[in-house]
Structure formats: structure tokens, C-alpha cells
Amino acid sequence: MLVGIKSSNVVGFFIGLVLLTFIACDGSNSNPEKTSLKISTVTPIPVEEVIQPQPTPTYMPTSTATVVPSTSSSVSDERASTPTADPGPADLGFDVNRFKDVPGIVDTTNFGWPRDIETSEGLVTLEKPPIKVHSLSLGHTEILAALMDFSKISAVYSFFTDPEQSNIADLAKSHNMIGFDPEEVVALEPEIVIASRFTDADNVALLKDAGIPVARASLENSALGNVPNILLIGYMVGAEKEAVLLADEIEDRMKAVGDILNxxxxxxxxxxxxxxxxxxxxxxxxxxxxxxxxxxxxxxxxxxxxxxxxxxxxxxxxxxxxxxxxxxxxxxxxxxxxxxxxxxxxxxxxxxxxxxxxxxxxxxxxxxxxxxxxxxxxxxxxxxxxxxxxxxxxxxxxxxx
Amino acid sequence: MAEDELKTVRYKMTGPSVTQRLFTGAALLGLSTFIVALIAVSVGPFNVPFSNTASIMLDLVGLGDSTADPTERAIIQSIRLPRILLAFMVGAGLGISGGVMQALFRNSMADPGIIGVSSGGAAGAVVVIALGLNTVSGFFLPLGAFIGSMIAMTVVFVIANVGGRFSMATLLLGGIAVSSFLSAITTAIIILTDDLTVQRQIIFWIAGGVDMARWESVQIVSPIILVGVVITVFAARDLNLLLVSEDEARSLGVRLGLIRSVLMILASLITGAAVAFSGIIAFVGLVVPHVMRLIVGADHRVLLPLSALAGGLFLLVADTAARIILSPAELRVGIVTAMFGAPFFVYLLVKNRSRVSML
Structure with missing residues (x-):
């Protein structure tokens, strides 16, 4: 027996050592150009994420939008039959077919008001084009800045002003700025809040509890993947024409790149x-x-x-x-x-x-x-x-x- | 009775002597560290054949003339070796500091950062990052962390000495208060900063790691930790007396106030140096002394040096695992220390339930 140290502990210790050796040898034989082990440990904070503490909102704003708690996609029969709901493609000045398969638009033939959108946060009815829109992410705010007057965006966050990280730094610099407290969002009385897939569920729940309509739109890693998202946001804020123009520009520019690549x-x-x-x-x-x-x-x-x-x-x-x-x-x-x-x-x-x-x-x-x-x-x-x-x-x- | 028989009887009554336990433990841990270091230097995301690794190592110690590829040599010499040494030094420092803190506070939950040294280091580092000084020179970050640690330690000592009477209880409570205050400052800077890059840098630094080790880091941190460890080990006898009975210690000429202060300052200096170059690596300083106490007993003449060796070995194993598990990516070493160390610690606690209650 080894002096002063229990043999079982020593044996356990060396078993651990042998295990490490086994792992290590396996690692040394791996091909540096191809590693098959895939474990995702995403650590950096996504730029899109807005960290928000969660105090209880104290203000109940009025809104031109109404939220239907049910996730059902059915719209009332009464509204569906409203003739003003579809002014007709000829009057709109954009290709309505672009909106045909856009996820989130409940009635892709309805380009009038009110209109419904349904995302993972439920059904939201917008009575008229919103003039106070709030986005919880930089990406969505950049999209909004291309679709509508920036003054209709209720506020920005401080990091939107960083010219190295943000493409709207020039606009954000002189805009209304708020902190990460949801109460500040509630106080803005936005008619619609656009959350991203990175937005914390509790923050969204707080806003919804305070009566603020929230739509969660996706943000994709690819430029073309964001086209449906841009069209949905355009529909949401009544900027369909601008959304189609932006979508067309994205597709044209991506095609131009693709055409050159051999x-x-x-x-x-x-x-x-x-x-x-x-x-x-x-x-x-x-x-x-x-x-x-x-x-x-x-x-x-x-x-x-x-x-x-x-x-x-x-x-x-x-x-x-x-x-x-x-x-x-x-x-x-x-x-x-x-x-x-x-x-x-x-x-x-x-x-x-x-x-x-x-x-x-x-x-x-x-x-x-x-x-x-x-x-x-x-x-x-x-x-x-x-x-x-x-x-x-x-x-x-x-x-x- | 013959001398040999007397020795046998004494051995059966008291177990092996301090020297025997110390040298056996040190030999085992030293051998294990050597083996793990050999493995660590041989593996990594870049595949260096073992024969080349061996020839480079021999060349480095003046034996032979390696013809290995310059990239392989650079990886072994400039990346793996300093990292291995830094991991061992930081682990050793945290291991012995944890042992000293647990003894001085007679508190099994004490860790090297208990009097605010780690929080001070974090606050110092965060200030450097927030001011952007870390982009000017790589050494501003450890310098800021070390200064933060020392300021925290000084403030806590001043609090504990208020009224001219040093109090361990006040030291502990003052440490908790200062630590909370500094943690609040760190959190406030993270939340209030507008710069996402700064937020990321702070979060990753706090997560701890030795992945950015350089020879300069080793050259700076090693003397502080080695000298601290040696002095601490020499004070271990007095620490034993102090823990058995303060009166007895006093009657044997131990200057209680001095020995407490010296040990506390040494442990804080060691921790500060470790934190400065590795960030906050939790778990090592808390668990390693516990594990060693369960294995070799509570005599600090054995426990402290072996805690240093075991801490170094543990962090080296954890860092090697962190490097190769997700290769060519890697894990933060703190994740590995907790994931592998915690179950092992629980196993030891359950297995030694009766001894744990006496610690």
C-alpha cells in the first residue's frame, strides 16, 4: 500500500489519468482539416439581442392595433367580407404576388385596413397604418429605416448609434433614445412592437400584458432569407411598395454577385x-x-x-x-x-x-x-x-x- | 524493544510521518503532472507527430537538433508550452490559496476570492477593457486586474483593522461587502456600456481561461506564485498550531497576528496574480484543498504543498480537455473544471461521508 494515501483513491486517480490519455490520443489523431464532432456552444452575444431587465409596466397605452390572444389564424367573417379590404392590385403600384407566400400575413389578398398578421406571438389586427412603430432589434430597425420615415420609429437603443456596428447610426444619433427597461417601451405607446427571434420571451410577455401588440418576425442569416421578413414588415407598416422595391434590390444585387461567380x-x-x-x-x-x-x-x-x-x-x-x-x-x-x-x-x-x-x-x-x-x-x-x-x-x- | 519495532509500532499508531506523506503525495502528483504535461504538449487542434514533438522538446532543452517543421516548432514552443506552464501555475496558486483561506477562516466554503480579491481583479480588468486600454497593450489587462485585486485586499484589511484591532470576522464580512460592491460595479459597467464589443470582452474575460498564455505571462506570474507558495509552505507548521489552539500557539512563540496577516496577504497576492492572467476560474481553489484534505488529512505541512501540486495538475488536465474536446474549437476551462470537478467532488463527499463531517 502506498504510504499515507488510500490505495482506492490512487487507483481512481490513475483511472482518471488513463481516461484523459485516451481522450488525448484520440484528439491527436484527428485530421485538422475535418473534425466530425459538432457541439454548439454559442457564446458571443448576438448583435440583434437587446438585453432588457424586467420591471412591471405601469402604463396602459391606447393603441390602434388590437391583439387577439388566440393563435388561431381565422379572421372574423365580417371583416373578410369588407369590400374595402382589397382595393385591387391595379391601384397599388406593386406586385401583390410578392406577398402570396409570406408567412405571417393572414389574408394575402387584403391590402387595405384593417389587416391581420399572425406570428408566434399571436394574431395582431392593425386598424390603420401605424405611425408609432418600435423595434427591439437593430436588424429590424435597419429594415424599417428603409421602408418608412424614421420619425415613425418610436425610439432607438444606444448601440444603434455605433457607426461600426449599425447601418443606421446617422439616423439613430439624433433620434429618441431609450434604455433597456420595458417600461420605457410601454411609455412610448407604440402601435406595434417588432420583436426578433433573439428577444427574450419574458420581455415580450411584459409588453403584451401591458396591452402593446407584439409581432415576432424572423431574422435570417442570409440576405435572400430575409426577403419574406422584409415583405412581412412592409405589410405590417403599410409600406408594401417600399418592401417590394427593397426585396427586388436585394434579389437583383445577389443575382449580380451570383452571375459573376463561376x-x-x-x-x-x-x-x-x-x-x-x-x-x-x-x-x-x-x-x-x-x-x-x-x-x-x-x-x-x-x-x-x-x-x-x-x-x-x-x-x-x-x-x-x-x-x-x-x-x-x-x-x-x-x-x-x-x-x-x-x-x-x-x-x-x-x-x-x-x-x-x-x-x-x-x-x-x-x-x-x-x-x-x-x-x-x-x-x-x-x-x-x-x-x-x-x-x-x-x-x-x-x-x- | 528494538528501534525497528518501535518504528513499526509508532507507524501503526500514528500512520505515516509527515515527510512520508508529503514525499509520496508529491511524487505521485509530480509524476502525474509530468505525464499530463507530456500529453498536453503532444495534442491539440494542429496535428504535430509525436516524434516531432519529442525532437522539438529535446532540442529546447539542448539535447539534439530538431528538424521539425517551423510551424510545428512555433506551436509547441510559443503556444502549447507557455499555456501548459501558465495553467499549472494558476492552478497551483488557486489550490494553495484556497487551502490557506479555508484554514484561516475555519470555513469549508472559503475560496481564494473570499476577501474580494477575485472581484477586485474583475473590476480592475473591466475598467481597463471599458477604457479600451487592453487594445493598447496586452499587459494592461493583467496589470489592471492585479491592481484591482490589491486595492480590494488593502481596503478589506483596512476595514478589518478599524480601531486598531484586527478581526478575522470583520475581515470575512468586510471581504463579502467589498466583493459585492465590486461585483456590482462590474455588472453596472457591463450593463451601462453602449459598446457591444466591450460587453463581449468583459464577459469572456470573466469566464476565465489561459488560452492567451504567452511566455511573458509565465515569466511574470511564476515568481509571484512560486515565492508565495514556498513562504506559505514554510508557515504551515504555525498554521497547524494556530488551528489547534491559539493559546498553545502563543505559548510556543507563534505571533498569531503576524502569521495570519502574512498568510492572508500571500494568499491574496497569489490569487491576484492568478486572476490577472487567467480571469476568474472558479472551483479550483474551493474544491482542490477539500479533495486533498480527504486524501492526505488536515496537516497543513502536507496539505498546502499537495494542494498546490494538485491544483496545478487539475487545471492542466482541465485545460488540456478544454483544448481537445471540441477541436479545433475549444471550451472555456471554467466549464471543464466545473463539469468534471463537481461530480468527482460529490463522489468523494459521498464516499467519505464520515470523514467529511469531521473536517
Whole structure:
């Protein structure tokens, strides 16, 4: 027996050691270019998320919208037969068929008022075009800014004013700003609140309990994936024409990129940011979606990374990308790029060897809205500079009357 | 009775001597650490053949001339080795600090951060991040964290010495108060900052990790922790006397106030240095001394040095697991310490129920 230490403890200790050795040996044999283990531990805070503490709302606003608690999609027969509900496609100046399969629109032939929308938060009836709309996410606010007069957006949050993260910083800077207290939203008396898939359910419940109609619209990682969402929001706020125009622009610009891409020689692109530790954007990330739409292979997803996960310099060497992009605020990005370029462990990585490591504007790559198209265009131009040198890459316009 | 027989009788009555327990435990833990370190240096997301790893290691210690690829050499030399050493040092520091705090407060729930040192470190780091100084130089962050830890420690000591009479109870309560206050400041900065990047940086730093280890980090943190550990171990006899009976300790010439203060300051310095370079890694300082106490007993001459070794080994194992489980991505080491350490700790508690009640 070992002196002073119980043999069972020692045996247990060494069993643990052997287990570690087993795990370790397995890890050492793994192919660095292909890792099959896929466990998602998404850690960074999505840009879309608005953190809100939850005090009890004290104000009951009046609203032009009514909420039907039932999730049933049936609309009253009386309204369905109202002749004013459908003024007819000829009078509208946009292609009504664009709204045909948009999820959330209850009656896709009704372009008059009142109108109903049904999302996961239930049925909401809007009596007239809302003039006070509140969005809980940056992405939806960016979409709203393209569809309607910004003055109709009841308030913004402070981070909407960050020009590196937000595509509406110029508009938000001089706008009414509120904190993350739901009571402040209630006090604004919005006719409709648009929540995203990142919005906390308790916050939505608080707003609904206070009598505020809430619609939860999705925000997708791909530019084209957001088209139905844009059409739904356009329908919601009575900006169908603007929504169709925006949808058309997105599709045209994405088609222009697609037409140039020839599908050959797909570079492996790694999108990484450093927030004290390094994080890579894997599958199901906005950055990854942009890489793929721009004709690249998302190297992190290709290595088995899902969502945003922590990596190290060694991990980057193992992923071995052809191109590295850094979508984070410029101060940190430059320091990080310098660190990557000086790391001896990365000297043989193609991205470093060929000096293909780029800073990209985070507002095009991390916010979920139509502005991701700008990210796709910028990425395509970085990946295939000669092919995309003539591509027109203007910013999207905000709404003008 | 012959001398050998006397020794046998004494052994049966009292168990193995302190020296035997210490050296056996140290040998086992040292050997285990060596094996784990070898594994840790050999594995990672980048596949370096073991023969190349071995040749690089031998080359580094002046034996042989490695022809390994420069990338492989850089990964072993600049990434894995400093990380392994930092993980061991931080774990050792947290292990011994936890042991000292639990002894001084006679409280099994005491951990290295009990008098606000960890919260101070977090507040210091958060201020540096919020001011953007961490983008100017990589060393502002640990410096800020260390300064925060030392300020917290000083404030708590001043509170405990109010009226000229040092009180352990006041120290403990003052530590809790200062810790809560600093945690509130940290939370307030996170919530009030407009900058999402700053929020992310703070959250990830607080989550703890040694993934950004560099040789400079090891060079700074090692002397502080090593000197602290050595002095603490030399004071272990006095700590034993103090815990058995303060009167007896006094009669044997132990200066109670001095020894308490020295140990408290050393434990705080060690914790501050560890927190500065790794963020807040919970669980190690709380659990490792407990586990070692269950295995080797409560004699601090054995317990403290072995807690340091076991803490180092535990964090090294956890960090190695964190590196390879999701390779090429990795987990935060704090997740691994809690996920693997907590069930093991519960197992030990259940298995040693009778001994636990006496601790």
C-alpha cells in the first residue's frame, strides 16, 4: 500500500489519468482539416439581442392595433367580407404576388385596413397604418429605416448609434433614445412592437400584458432569407411598395454577385474576431452565410465549428484557411491582425503566406438585415478581386418620401 | 524493544510521518503532472507527430537538433508550452490559496476570492477593457486586474483593522461587502456600456481561461506564485498550531497576528496574480484543498504543498480537455473544471461521508 494515501483513491486517480490519455490520443489523431464532432456552444452575444431587465409596466397605452390572444389564424367573417379590404392590385403600384407566400400575413389578398398578421406571438389586427412603430432589434430597425420615415420609429437603443456596428447610426444619433427597461417601451405607446427571434420571451410577455401588440418576425442569416421578413414588415407598416422595391434590390444585387461567380476554385475563408479570446464564425452564423453567398467555403464550418466558438492561434493553424476576415471594430481588428501576422505558428497558413487577411466592416457582416448584401458584395470583391472589380457596391438607401 | 519495532509500532499508531506523506503525495502528483504535461504538449487542434514533438522538446532543452517543421516548432514552443506552464501555475496558486483561506477562516466554503480579491481583479480588468486600454497593450489587462485585486485586499484589511484591532470576522464580512460592491460595479459597467464589443470582452474575460498564455505571462506570474507558495509552505507548521489552539500557539512563540496577516496577504497576492492572467476560474481553489484534505488529512505541512501540486495538475488536465474536446474549437476551462470537478467532488463527499463531517 502506498504510504499515507488510500490505495482506492490512487487507483481512481490513475483511472482518471488513463481516461484523459485516451481522450488525448484520440484528439491527436484527428485530421485538422475535418473534425466530425459538432457541439454548439454559442457564446458571443448576438448583435440583434437587446438585453432588457424586467420591471412591471405601469402604463396602459391606447393603441390602434388590437391583439387577439388566440393563435388561431381565422379572421372574423365580417371583416373578410369588407369590400374595402382589397382595393385591387391595379391601384397599388406593386406586385401583390410578392406577398402570396409570406408567412405571417393572414389574408394575402387584403391590402387595405384593417389587416391581420399572425406570428408566434399571436394574431395582431392593425386598424390603420401605424405611425408609432418600435423595434427591439437593430436588424429590424435597419429594415424599417428603409421602408418608412424614421420619425415613425418610436425610439432607438444606444448601440444603434455605433457607426461600426449599425447601418443606421446617422439616423439613430439624433433620434429618441431609450434604455433597456420595458417600461420605457410601454411609455412610448407604440402601435406595434417588432420583436426578433433573439428577444427574450419574458420581455415580450411584459409588453403584451401591458396591452402593446407584439409581432415576432424572423431574422435570417442570409440576405435572400430575409426577403419574406422584409415583405412581412412592409405589410405590417403599410409600406408594401417600399418592401417590394427593397426585396427586388436585394434579389437583383445577389443575382449580380451570383452571375459573376463561376463556382471554381472556392477559397476557404475563416471569419474570426478577438474579444479577449478569439472566436470563429462557424455554420449557422451570419458571417459564415456571407462567406458562402460570396462564393467561398466557410473554413470554420468546414472544420466542424457550429455557431461562434472559441479558437486559438493553433486552431487557426489547424483550420488552415486561404483567406481570413476580421469583422470587428477597427481598433481591436488592427491589433488582432498585427498579432496574427506576427505569430510564427501561422507563417505557413495560406492566408498569411499570401497576405490575404482583411478587416471588414462589422456592420455588414454581423447585423441581420438587407445590409448583409453589402457584406456579400464586399466579401466577393475580396475573394475574387479581378472578377468583381466592376461590381457596383453602393450602400442601400434609407426611406425617402 | 528494538528501534525497528518501535518504528513499526509508532507507524501503526500514528500512520505515516509527515515527510512520508508529503514525499509520496508529491511524487505521485509530480509524476502525474509530468505525464499530463507530456500529453498536453503532444495534442491539440494542429496535428504535430509525436516524434516531432519529442525532437522539438529535446532540442529546447539542448539535447539534439530538431528538424521539425517551423510551424510545428512555433506551436509547441510559443503556444502549447507557455499555456501548459501558465495553467499549472494558476492552478497551483488557486489550490494553495484556497487551502490557506479555508484554514484561516475555519470555513469549508472559503475560496481564494473570499476577501474580494477575485472581484477586485474583475473590476480592475473591466475598467481597463471599458477604457479600451487592453487594445493598447496586452499587459494592461493583467496589470489592471492585479491592481484591482490589491486595492480590494488593502481596503478589506483596512476595514478589518478599524480601531486598531484586527478581526478575522470583520475581515470575512468586510471581504463579502467589498466583493459585492465590486461585483456590482462590474455588472453596472457591463450593463451601462453602449459598446457591444466591450460587453463581449468583459464577459469572456470573466469566464476565465489561459488560452492567451504567452511566455511573458509565465515569466511574470511564476515568481509571484512560486515565492508565495514556498513562504506559505514554510508557515504551515504555525498554521497547524494556530488551528489547534491559539493559546498553545502563543505559548510556543507563534505571533498569531503576524502569521495570519502574512498568510492572508500571500494568499491574496497569489490569487491576484492568478486572476490577472487567467480571469476568474472558479472551483479550483474551493474544491482542490477539500479533495486533498480527504486524501492526505488536515496537516497543513502536507496539505498546502499537495494542494498546490494538485491544483496545478487539475487545471492542466482541465485545460488540456478544454483544448481537445471540441477541436479545433475549444471550451472555456471554467466549464471543464466545473463539469468534471463537481461530480468527482460529490463522489468523494459521498464516499467519505464520515470523514467529511469531521473536517
Amino acid at each position: 463556382g471554381d476554385d472556392l477559397p476557404r475563408v475563416l471569419s474570426i474576431s478577438k474579444f479577449t479570446s478569439i472566436f470563429a464564425a462557424g455554420s449557422d452564423s451570419t458571417e459564415g452565410g456571407i462567406i458562402e453567398q460570396a462564393g467561398g467555403i466557410n473554413a470554420a464550418a468546414d472544420s466542424g465549428i457550429e455557431g461562434h466558438q472559441q479558437v486559438t492561434i493553433e486552431g487557426i493553424a489547424a483550420i488552415n484557411p486561404d483567406v481570413i476576415v476580421v469583422p470587428q471594430p477597427i481598433d481591436g481588428a488592427h491589433a488582432f491582425i498585427k498579432e496574427l501576422k506576427s505569430s510564427a505558428a501561422l507563417f505557413e497558413v495560406p492566408a498569411l503566406m499570401n497576405d490575404r487577411i482583411y478587416y471588414v466592416m462589422p456592420k455588414y457582416h454581423t447585423t441581420l438585415s438587407h445590409w448583409n448584401v453589402r457584406g456579400v458584395e464586399e466579401m466577393a470583391a475580396l475573394l475574387f478581386p479581378s472578377d468583381f472589380q466592376d461590381l457596383d457596391t453602393n450602400d442601400f438607401s434609407h426611406y425617402t418620401p
